[in-house]
Amino acid sequence: MKIPACRLADLPRGEAFRLDIDPPVSVFHTDDGELFAIDDTCTHQDASLADGWLEGCEVECPLHASKFDLRTGAVDAPPAKLPVRTHEVVVEDGMIHVRVSTDAPNLPPCVASRLAGGTA
Amino acid sequence: MVGASLAGLSAARSLRKQGYDGRLVVIGDELHRPYDRPPLSKEFLAGTLGEADLALEAQDEDLGAQWLLGTRATGLDRADRAVRLADGREVRVDGLVIATGAAARRLPGSDGLAGVHVLRTLDDARALRDELARGGRLVVIGGGFIGAEVASTAYALGLDVTVVEVAPTPLAGPLGATMGGIVSGLHADHGVRLLCGVGVKGLSGERCVDAVLLEDGRSIPADIVVVGVGARPCVEWLEGSGVELDNGVKCGADGRTALAGVVAVGDCANWYDPRAGAHRRVEHWTGARERPDAAVATLLAGGAVVPGVPRPPYFWSDQYGVRIQFAGHAAGADSVSVEEGAVDDRNVLAVYRRAGDPVAVLGMNQPRLFTRWRKQLAASTS
Numbered sequence: 001m002k003i004p005a006c007r008l009a010d011l012p013r014g015e016a017f018r019l020d021i022d023p024p025v026s027v028f029h030t031d032d033g034e035l036f037a038i039d040d041t042c043t044h045q046d047a048s049l050a051d052g053w054l055e056g057c058e059v060e061c062p063l064h065a066s067k068f069d070l071r072t073g074a075v076d077a078p079p080a081k082l083p084v085r086t087h088e089v090v091v092e093d094g095m096i097h098v099r100v101s102t103d104a105p106n107l108p109p110c111v112a113s114r115l116a117g118g119t120a
Numbered sequence: 121m122v123g124a125s126l127a128g129l130s131a132a133r134s135l136r137k138q139g140y141d142g143r144l145v146v147i148g149d150e151l152h153r154p155y156d157r158p159p160l161s162k163e164f165l166a167g168t169l170g171e172a173d174l175a176l177e178a179q180d181e182d183l184g185a186q187w188l189l190g191t192r193a194t195g196l197d198r199a200d201r202a203v204r205l206a207d208g209r210e211v212r213v214d215g216l217v218i219a220t221g222a223a224a225r226r227l228p229g230s231d232g233l234a235g236v237h238v239l240r241t242l243d244d245a246r247a248l249r250d251e252l253a254r255g256g257r258l259v260v261i262g263g264g265f266i267g268a269e270v271a272s273t274a275y276a277l278g279l280d281v282t283v284v285e286v287a288p289t290p291l292a293g294p295l296g297a298t299m300g301g302i303v304s305g306l307h308a309d310h311g312v313r314l315l316c317g318v319g320v321k322g323l324s325g326e327r328c329v330d331a332v333l334l335e336d337g338r339s340i341p342a343d344i345v346v347v348g349v350g351a352r353p354c355v356e357w358l359e360g361s362g363v364e365l366d367n368g369v370k371c372g373a374d375g376r377t378a379l380a381g382v383v384a385v386g387d388c389a390n391w392y393d394p395r396a397g398a399h400r401r402v403e404h405w406t407g408a409r410e411r412p413d414a415a416v417a418t419l420l421a422g423g424a425v426v427p428g429v430p431r432p433p434y435f436w437s438d439q440y441g442v443r444i445q446f447a448g449h450a451a452g453a454d455s456v457s458v459e460e461g462a463v464d465d466r467n468v469l470a471v472y473r474r475a476g477d478p479v480a481v482l483g484m485n486q487p488r489l490f491t492r493w494r495k496q497l498a499a500s501t502s
């Protein structure tokens with residue numbers, strides 16, 4: 001599934017765009033000009049990684065500082081313990097698209113139970 | 121490594137990451153493997169996280185260290201370069217990372233009275249969680265972050281909660297009086313009583329606590345009391361060792377101490393902060409996690425590195441479903457202004473300035489803007 005996100009011209013370097021699908025996905029434009037897409041929700045708790053601290057090819061969760069590698073989704077150290085999914089980014093005619101991974105996401109317990117229709 | 125919690129574990133990781141492949145011994149007086157403390161007053165106390173969730177180590181993590189857990193360090197012999205242990209053993213060291221953290225302050229005369237708790241360790245949290253589950257009237261002594269979080273968790277569990285704070289405004293130290301008042305307004309928003317400007321004279325009760333006695337003569341009935349009156353650095357074991365002690369271990373801007381080959385990190389360490397131009401003992405998670413990198417670099421280089429400027433101190437707190445984040449130093453600010461959101465909605469971004477320059481930022485439910493400001497603070501003063 002290829003989903004249009006935003007125009008490349010509207011996403012400056014150092015910024016992120018959050019795609020409000022379920023679960024949300026974020027596209028990061030690094031300072032070096034590369035584009036990466038990963039799941040937006042931290043695997044520790046309900047935090048949006050688009051709100052995080054982008055440095056090089058890593059984004060630091062805005063809450064408790066676990067860092068995710070944008071290339072692989074791997075997390076450096078707890079409190080988050082599981083990686084985020086990565087997604088393929090395609091730019092066509094100046095438009096950024098995300099091809100969403102078919103793997104199961106690693107959502108934090110509070111969000112997973114909400115999506116499953118439980119109480120959060 | 122003495123102290124097997126966040127700062128000690130982070131230092132062990134930094135050592136391996138920075139290429140140290142020699143022998144590594146981690147000494148800790150708790151029996152547990154390193155665990156995360158912040159949830160102890162939040163999700164763990166509320167019962168939504170279990171003990172396994174608190175682990176700070178990844179499942180397959182192996183630092184190739186020897187762990188001496190349940191073992192207290194009682195002294196440092198500088199001539200022999202050895203750490204003395206409570207069981208009489210000695211561990212000779214070439215380099216030492218002091219990461220013994222802090223211990224909860226207790227109320228004098230409260231020992232032995234059932235129903236009275238402090239909250240610092242997993243064992244403390246287990247005991248308090250079990251007691252909160254029985255319900256009743258809770259009095260929290262101290263309106264600081266841990267006290268406020270316990271109050272918020274207990275409120276959500278359905279207890280009748282009162283918070284007693286000796287200062288006129290809670291959190292005025294870390295947040296300044298204006299924002300301290302706003303953040304502690306969360307108690308009243310939820311019908312939790314907050315009594316300010318009144319000290320505690322003592323506790324009453326025979327075997328179990330039954331009331332908290334205030335200096336103004338009032339008596340607040342209580343089934344459970346949580347004493348949240350701060351923490352003191354665990355550095356007694358270093359007395360006479362040559363390591364300089366002053367509100368914890370006195371350190372340079374990279375954790376170096378008065379003794380060569382000895383660094384200190386985490387809650388026990390009073391680092392020189394070049395931004396503040398003074399020593400500051402930072403008792404926050406992120407400092408204990410990040411600063412060991414610099415301290416270990418110094419240790420491995422034999423002190424021959426020029427310390428960088430660490431990021432401004434950062435902490436978070438979760439109370440009544442509101443995400444509170446703070447970075448920088450509020451002390452020394454001459455103004456605070458709300459840049460976004462509204463105080464009444466408890467959804468606010470406030471910037472502290474000194475002579476027009478931003479020195480600190482506070483967010484309530486504002487993670488995106490908060491991170492921007494936090495980055496800006498780090499960039500502007502480094």
Ligand SMILES: Cc1cc2nc3c(=O)[nH]c(=O)nc-3n(C[C@H](O)[C@H](O)[C@H](O)COP(=O)(O)OP(=O)(O)OC[C@H]3O[C@@H](n4cnc5c(N)ncnc54)[C@H](O)[C@@H]3O)c2cc1C
Binds near residue numbers: 126127150241408435
């Ligand atoms: C309930 C609670 C909630 C918190 N919430 C937050 C939060 O929301 N946000 C935030 O930023 N921070 C929070 N903190 C603070 C954060 O947890 C600490 O800053 C962090 O744990 C400091 O890590 P440390 O390794 O320096 O010290 P500690 O975690 O205190 O660990 C020190 C370790 O050393 C051991 N030790 C002490 N003396 C000796 C000795 N002589 N020999 C051997 N071992 C010894 C201790 O037993 C302990 O295991 C919270 C703390 C508590 C207690």
Ligand code: FES
Binds near residue numbers: 044062063064066
């Ligand atoms: S929510 Fe991301 S590290 Fe905690």
